[in-house]
Amino acid sequence: MSRHEYTEKLKQQLAEWEADIERLESKMDQAQDEYKEKLDKTLADLKLKRAELKSKFDKLEDAAEEAWEDIKEGLELAWDSLKLGFLSAKSEFMDKEKDQD
Secondary structure (H helix, E strand, C coil): CCHHHHHHHHHHHHHHHHHHHHHHHHHHCCCCHHHHHHHHHHHHHHHHHHHHHHHHHHHHHHCCCCCHHHHHHHHHHHHHHHHHHHHHHHHHHHHHHHHHC
16 A cells, blocks of 8 residues: 555544544433443543544654655554544443443
8 A cells, every 4th residue: 555545544534533533422411420431531542542643643644755664553553542442432332322222
C-alpha cells in the first residue's frame, strides 16, 4: 500500500471513530448513573488513544518518504489499541442496551 493510500485509509477510519465517539456521548444522557460513569471513563480512554493516534498520524504526514515506514509501525500499534477500545466499547454498550430492552 502506498503512503498516500495508507494516509487516506487512516483519515477515513479516524473520521468514522470520531462519529462513533459522538454517538456514544449522545447515549450517555440516556444511561443509568452506574453505567454512565463507566461509559464516561471508556470514552475518556478512547479520546486519549485517538489523540495519540492523531499525533502519530501527524508525524507520518510530516515524515520524509524514507522515514514513513518506520513511523508506520508505531502508528499501527496505536491504531490497533484504539480499534480494540472501540470494539470493546461498542460491544459493551450494545450488550447493556439489549439488557435494558
